[in-house]
Amino acid sequence: MKNIFFLLLISTVQPVFSQTKLEKAITNLENNYEQEKVYLLTDKTQYAAGDQIWFKSFVFDGYNRSELSTTLFVELYDADKKLIDWKTILLTNGEGCGDFKLKENLPEQIYFVRAYTPYMTNFSEDFQIVKAIPIYNPNSTESLEISKSSDWSAKAFPEGGTFINGIPTKFAVRLSSNTSLPENWSGKIIDSQNPNVSITTFKSFDKNVASFTITPALGKKYQAIIQDNAGKKQTIDLPEVANSGLSLEVSSSKDGIKYSLKGVNLKQQLQNYKIVGTISNHLAYRANINQLTNEASSLIPTKISNGANAVLQLAIFDDQDNLVAQRLCFIKPNNLKIEKADIIAQSLKTTPRSFNSIDLSPESYFKNYTVLVSEDDGNNNAEEENLLSGLWLTGDFTTKIDAPAQYFSKNTNSEALDALLISEKWKRFDWNSVLSGSVPAIKNNSPKFLSYRIKPIKDNAIVRDAAVTLALKLGNNPPEINLFKTDQNGYVYLDNLNFNEPLSVSLFVNAEKGKESNTDNLFVTAEPLINPTEFKGNFPGTKYKLVKATENRKLSPSISRAINTQKNTKKTENVDVQIEEVKLVGKKKDPKEELDKQLSTGMFSSINSTIFDFVNEDQHVSGSNNIFDWLQGRAAGLTFQRDNSGVNVPYIRNSQAKVYLDEVQSDASMIASLPVTNIAMVKIIKGAGLIGDAVLIYTMKGNMKSKSNEKAAPSNNLAIIKGYDKPSEFPIEMIDNDSPVKIENDSRETLYWNPNLFDSDYVPPRIKFFNNDSAKQYKVLIISFDEDDNLLYEQEILK
Secondary structure (H helix, E strand, O other), X not given: OOOOOEEOOOOOEEOOOOOOHHHHHHHHXXXXXXXXXXXXXXXXXXXXXXXXXXXXXXXXXXXXXXXXXXXXXXXXXXXXXXXXXXXEEEOXXXXXXEEEEOOOOOOOEEEEEEEEOHHHHHOOHHHOEEEEEEEEOOOOOEEEEEOOOOOEEEEEEEHHHOOEOOOOEEXXXXXEEOOOOOOOEEEXXXXXXXXXXXXXXXXXXXXXXXXXXXXXXXXXXXXXXEEXXXXXXXXXXXXXXXXXXXXXXXXXXXXXXXXXXXXXXXXXXXXXXXXXXXXXXXXXXXXXXXXXXXXXXXXEEHHHHXXXXXXXXXXXXXXXXXXXXXXXXXXXXXXXXXXXXXXXXXXXXXXXXXXXXXXXXXXXXXXXXXXXXXXXXXXXXXXXXXXXXXXXXXXXXXXXXXXXXXXXXXXXXXXXXXXXXXXXXXXXXXXXXXXXXXXXXXXXXXXXXXXXXXXXXEXXXXXXOOEEEEEEEEOOOOOEEEEEEOOOOOOXXXXXEOOOOOEEEEEEOOOOOXXXXXXXXXXEEEEEOOOOOOOOOOOOOOOEEEXXXXXXXXXXXXXXXXXXXXXXXXXXXXXXXXXXXXXXXXXXXXXXXXXXXXXXXXXXXXOOEEEEEOOOOOOOOOOOOOHXXXXXXXXXXXXXXXXXXXXXXXXXXXXXXXXXXXXXXXXXXXXXXXXXXXXXXXXXXXXXXXXXXXXXXXXXXXXXXXXXXXOOOOHHHEEEEOOOOOOOOOOOOOOOOOOOOXXXXXXXXXXXXXXXXEOOOOOOOEEEEEOOOOOXXXXXXXXXXXXXXXXXXXXXXXX
16 A cells, blocks of 8 residues: 555644554554455446356555455356356456356356455455346246345444434434335434424435434434335434543545544543544554543545545544544545546547547556447446446445445535445454454465475375476477475475466486386376365345246347347357368368278268367377367367366357267266377267267277377376466457358447557557447446556546
8 A cells, every 4th residue: 555644743633652552453453454355347237148258357455456466266156156167367466357158058147256366365255356247048937127126224323433412413324225225215313202303304315325413412312214215114213322422523525534523521531542544454644632622623634645535444542542433434535536548539430330449648657458348328327336436435345335336426426425434334354353462364375376286106105305307388388397306295386377378297207227217107296276265155135036037028138239249159150160161071082081981980970070180180289188178269169168177168159069989978077087199089060960069089999199299298197287267359340241141230239348458669559449230429448557556547438
C-alpha cells in the first residue's frame, strides 16, 4: 500500500510515541494482516450452454495491484457445488486472463465462478470471490426466471456503534435478502409507548439503505417501522439508549474527513483517548487527546491516502486501549481519482460487417490495456458490478450489496454510500483480536510461480542424499539435462516454474561398467506443491429460481443471439472440415492408406476421416503427456474439454465424441494413460454412419515400430507436469459474403475482447473489430494501470 502516514498536531490532539498495547497492536496489524482480493471481469453477464466465457482477473493488495501472488485459481461450479472446470492462471502485476468453454449439454441454472490465490486461503473463505453467472439452455427441462417474491429483513445501525442519551445520532437502515430487494421503501421512527406518533420519517436512497437522525431520551424504547412498495411491513427495535459513552460523528468531503467526538458521563472525559485511522491493514492516521475535554474534532486531509479513493476505518480507543467506537467512511466520494483513455482517432461504422478501429495515444503513461467492445442495444441497463465497486466495496465486504456499481457512477449519491458504510463492519481483522496479540496462521505463503516435488526411485528404492540426473523437456523444445541432489527424504524440488506447455521429467543414471544403460528399473513422480483448495462455504443467494420449462418458451434476445452465433461458428467449422476431407480424398494411395486398411475394419472405415500415421510418419509425440494433449489443435473441428479428473475429453463440433481403442469403445481416462509410443494410428471420424463423431486410437501390432526419430522415455520413467493454463485467442470475426459458407445473420454480442492490448514503440495500441449485422453503437470498456498503479477506467457508448 502506497501511503503517506499523517500525524495530527493540534492543541488537544497530540501524536502518540510510547509503545502501548495499542502501538503493539498496530505493529501486529502492519506485519501480519496483509490480504488480497480479486475482481473478475467477464465479457458478458449471462451465457448460453456451448458459449465461451472470457475472463480477466485483477488481484489487489489493498488498493494497488498485488505483488504477493503470481498464481490464481479460477473454478467453475454448478449449483450443487460440482466442479465443472478449473484454470490455473499466471498473474503478472496482479493481472491474469483465461476462458472456459461451456459444454452444449449444460443444464440451465445459475453457475458460480470462484477465484482465489493460494495466499488468500490463509484467511476467511468469505473473501474469495464467488460470482454468479446464469447459463441458459433451451433444451433443459428447467428454466431460469427472476423470483418475484421479496423476502427481506431490516436492521438499524447507529453511527459509530453508540446510542447515547441526548446526543443526536445518525442511523443507517439496511435491507437484506437472499433473493431480491424491493424497488423502494420508506419508514418511520416511533416511541413504542406512543406508537401513533412519528418522531421522524425516512425514504430509501436505493434498494440497500436509508438514513435518519434522532436525539434519544433515556428510558425510551424506539422502533423503526419499514414498508416496501408492495405493502410489506417490518418493525425492528433500535438499540437501548445508554446513559454514558462516546459519540462519533463523521462527514467526508473533497478536502478530507471531519470527525467529531463527544463524551457523556465519562470518568476522565476524553483524556488519553486515541483516534486510529487504518486503510486496509495499514496505519494512515493516529492521534491522542491529552487534555480534559468532552469534545474534540478535526479534519483528516486526503493526503493520508496519497489523494486516492479508499475506505478509511476510524477506531476510537479509551485510556485503557479498549475499543469504544468505530466507523467506516469513503475518502473523496464525489471525486473519484480515475484517468480517462486518450482516444486519438476512431473509425466506427454502422454498416453490417464493417471494419472498425479505435486508436489510443502512444504517448500515454498507460501501456497495457484490457478492452471489451460489445453491441449497445440502447436499453441503458445499469451495471450491477464493475471494477470500481470490486476494488472499493465488494472485494472487502462479505455482505450482499445490491448493484454496488451504482455508488461509483456519474450520478452517485454520496449520502447513500455513507449510509451503506455505516451499516458495514470491517471484517478482515478484529481490533480486539489484534490487541490481544493474535496472529493469523500463514500456512500458504506467496510462492513465486509454481513448484513441484520430484521423487526419483531406482530399483524400487527411494534415492536419498544422492546425485541424480533429470531430463527436463518443455513442449517441443530439446530436453535439458540437469544434475540434482535429493534430500534426506529422497525428494528433488523444482521451484519458481513459469510455463504453459507440458513439462516432462525423466530420470537417468550412468550405466555400470560393462553393462548397458537400463531405464526399466527407474521411476519418477511429480507432485505439485501449489494446489487448489476445496470450497467449503455456501454459494450466495440470487434473484433467480428454477421452474419447469414450458414448450416454446421465449428466450431473451441476448441468449437467442448467443445460440445463433454458435450455429454460425459450426457452419464455418464444417466448411473447414469439408475442405480438409476433400484434400484427403484427392490424394493417391500411400503408406498411410495402407496402414488404415490394415487396422480399420467394417463400419470404422470412412472417407470422411482425418488420419494420423505414427508408423510411417514422424509425429514428434515424445514431449506430449498423452495422445489427447498431442491432438489439440491438429484436426479441424476437434476440441477438448477437461473433465472432473483433469483428463481432456474430445469434442467434435462442440458435441462429445465417442472414443475407441482398437475399435472397442473406451473412455478418455483409459486413453490418457496409454503411452504415446504404443500408438500406431489415430483416426478422427465426423458424422459417419453408425459411428457418428468419434476418435479412434489404434495400438502397434506385430513388428510395427514408431517412426518418431525422438526416443521417448518409458512411461514409468516419465512424469508430465502441467503448468499454467494458456488462454485461448479471441477470434476477430470477419464474415465475408464471398466466403464458402453463407451466414444469414451475424449476431455476435461481444465484438472485441483483448485482456492484454500492449502499447509498444512500433505498434501504437489499436482496437480493431468487425461489426455484426445490427450494431449502431458500441459499448466500450477500457481498463489500465500505470507504473504507480493509477487507474484508467473508461466506459463509454460510442457511435
